[in-house]
Amino acid sequence: MGRIKRKYEAGAATAYVSRKRALKKLQLSLADFRRLCILKGIYPHEPKHRKKVEKGSTAIKTYYFRKDIQFLLHEPIINKFRNFKVYTRKLKKAIDKGEDGQAKRLRQNKPKYKLDHIVKERYPSFVDAVRDLDDCLCLVFLFATLPRQQSAKFQTIQKCRRLSVEFLHYLIAAKALRKVFVSIKGIYYQAEIMGQTVTWVVPHARGFQKPTDVDFKVMSIFIEFYLSMLGFINYRLYSSLNISYPPQLELPADKHNSLRDMSAEERIEEMLAAMTQSLVPGLKSIDQAEVDEFPATGDEESGISEEIRKEQQSRSRLLKLFCNTKFFLGRETPRESLTFILRNFGAKVSWDPSVSAGATYLESDETITHQIVDRNQPPAKKYMNRYYVQPQWVYDCVNARNLLDVKDYLVGVVLPPHLSPFIEEGEDDYVPPERVQLLNRAEDEGKFNAACSSGFNV
């Protein structure tokens, strides 16, 4: 006779654990458990058959996979949490007793933990990490804009700034940016990294109002993990491009007053943040990989390869978009965003040296082709050989993958609508007339290009 089968001894009932049971099993407080879940990327699961899992009770609970919890049980970081608990207790005691020396000694030996192994565990391959970069970038870029306040530690904010600037430098070096969009929330960027599409949003650089209903503790735990993740990703990305990490610049002779009374490290940081200079390459040299052309075979394949070819063409056009242009940014324009975008597509950028460090040439430079102005009138002293355009022109050009007519974007002109590049309208969807116009124009140009290329072939 086999064993008697009882209810709730196998299957869904045993595969899930409620949060309370998980806490008991892990011997952690709720706060520590949450921290652990955030760091390890453990989230509740919705059971397929709730009734089976609930074992007859009707209380609404959150359920975790039992295996996840068992996996957490062996996490070395839990011990660090416990050490930290002991540390806070000791420190409090020392402070309350007035033992300053003891408190100082304790502070020096404050337990710390590293997240390297967790990053590796959550993202076994590099592509996994890049795929999950969206949220990381959004948060890091947000924290990089925070002022020095109680909301987050200053070291964290500084590190966010550093890592985000490093990441932008990689994108510039790899020319990986694809789409940009200025929304009322912030500026969206979309880049293609290792074949993965990564999208993030950066808030507009305006004054910061600390919101009341946001728990910065939770966000700082996230940021803690994201920072170590982004650091490793940056390292890997830099090495893939053969750039030394941490990034290095060839500092020009000190001609700007703003940098004179800074230390060398601060100066490098400032110049990096300016993003006007290219990074120093590393020692190794990597050959550029190029795909050979294969003659088309069959009907269907030729159609696909034709599409690929078209895409490649438009991409190469995008990468050379601002190649022969020289920009000068007005002080009222969003400098960081514009510099990043323009440098991505090969332009030279500068601004008034009094605005910020990193200006490479002056307004009086005669070779400047475009000056970006976000005012109702162009500056009093106008140069004849340059266009005075509004910043939207840059964003629209990138999305159109083509240099648009400057006429619609001149200073003082009512701007055409700025459309989202992320929308791909289906057959039945509404398409704004401006977009229809744009698509038609692109099609015409494609045809023209094709005609040109075929003409050359003949």
Added chain:
Amino acid sequence: MATLAISKKRQREGTEHSSESRSSKEEDTLFSSSALADSDYDSTDSESSQFSGLSEDDSEEESETYSDTEHTPEEFQNQPSDIKINEYEYDSSDEEATISLVCMVVGYKEYCGKHSNALPQTGDELDHLIEQSENPDYWRTVKDPQTGQNIVLSREDCAVIQRIKSGKYADKDVNAFNIDWPSSFESEVEIHPLSNRPEDKRSFIPSKWERLKVGKMVHSMKMGWMKTPSQRKKELEEKNDEDDHYYDLWSNEDENDRSRLKMHIPAPKITLPGHAESYNPPPEYLFSKEERSKWQETDKEDRRQDFVPHKYSSMRAIPAFKNFMNERFARCLDLYLCPRQQKMRMNVNPEDLIPKLPQPKDLQPFLQLRLSHDSMTVECSVVYTGHKDLVRKISLDPLGQWMVSGSDDKTVKFWELHTGRCMKTLVLDDKVKSVAWCPNANISLVAVAVGNHVILVNPGLGDKLIVTKTDELLAESSPPEQEKGLVTTWSEYTSDSQEFTESNLRLKVTHSKSVSQISWHAKGDYFAATLSGAGNQSVIIHQLSKRRSQCPFSKPKGLVQCTLFHPNKPFLFVATQRYIRVYNLLKQELSRKLQANCKWISSMAIHPGGDNVITGSYDCRLHWFDMDLSTKPYQTLKHQKKAIRSVDIHKKYPLFASTSDDGSVVVCHGMVYNDLMQNPLIVPVKVLRGHVTTNGLNAIDCVFHPNQPWLLTSGADSTIRLFS
């Protein structure tokens, strides 16, 4: 005068006094410095200039220290103090007054307590208040308890009080450290020690506790617990470096590591913004007033978009988005708090769901229709006119050469199909409900339902041999013994009667109720008549050869609409309002009950294979039953808008048709495959319109030609049409 000057000089010498003077200067700035003060300053300056060897600045400071707005220079020169002036005026001893004043101010109440009670209070609180606001010197006006007079303290007095308060000598000239004390013992040399106690032992041996402490330190140094400041600094730097130490984490990517991620459900990515979120959206994306108020009224969770589109003239004008931080925070919460579940969503292209239509070429032969000149209506090949009222029923002879039609004008007409010529007309007593040509090609017989009778007619068309043979057959068949309780009576038209010769009527079966429908068995010996409203006698099966009738049902089965014989098996199909019952006639039992999902079946037709039945219903539906699959309809077609009157299936080709009151005749391709695994293919092919609607009725009956893809329809406009 002289004392004042000296005091000034001394003040300059002592550096420690400068702070005091500065503080008093600060106090002075509280006063309104008026022209008087300036004059004050001038006079004092001139006086002090003879002593001052210092810079102008210092002297200025000094002079300000002593400037007083309330005192004229003359008064000032009468210093050392105002108190003295008061003294003379109010007859009191100077010593006592001064002490008591100072003490009172400082607060030594016990010293002068005995005097203070003696004086009555002058003026009430209100006076004090007014005085406080009006008198700028109120703060330094005190009341002399001995005299009862108000005294305004001078600057010097204030300075003295301050010094006493801060625990210094009242006289600022006193220097407590430079006093030449007479040395009393220096002259004598002591030869004996003060104490003759011998020294302790502990002053000769090293301390044990110190040794223990030092030992501890040495041990902790050896163990590396205690560090020198330089070591500590180095360590801290290393620690900081370690925090920022990044390396190639994915240098050896191991695919085995992903085993744990098997159950991982990646969080969905954030939705990308649309045109509405742009800072400069197209105007059609902006909210109208109603949309805006609606957006504001709806709950936060229910809103389709979490922002109000807004147009800004330039990028400079974009403000910070208020909820940016909240959105990121909500995302963080979603990432670690929100339960995840993988849901199978059918990601199907809707076009794939539509079954692939066969090429029209594959569906042929269907009706090769010619379109009329205006290309809108279909031209029919032949129109049969002659009836005076709506044509209820038509039927074709088994070879497809002749057609019989029964009409409400009480006539039955025989037509030649190809030419449309009316060959014969039979005038009967009542409206003709149904006509049916015997399906056996060797018998030339037509059953006509008129009133309560079914009349069998030998039309005498076609092959003469068959006509005569049929007559012989009818004559051969013996008349049945008349029994009581029979449901029907058979009567024969005598061969010399007018009906026999002219109208070719042969037999007459009389029923208890009116006959609504007749259907023949495939062999042509049996035919079933459906009576309307006859209860259990609704269906009566007649046998021609034995001239016998039987009533198969003992119980009423509902309102029987029509009956049909299976083409090659002994089955009888009886359609009531909602069900089709299939009876096995040999076993005499119900073999199947088909459920049509409709309210009122109007007509029924059977596929020549016998496994598929179609029914038309008054609620516009046409059901196709595949009896191998289920008792429910395999497919329901709703191509017509009004009640379906009749349906028919072609005997040879995969075609079926239905007529409806909305004037359309829908022809469908209905292919039944021999392969049991393949379900029938049903595709609507043509819509025919030809009849004119009269009295709300249009096409009434439809019949396919037995071996051509032709369709005949009869209509309420008293015509019959042939579509070929």
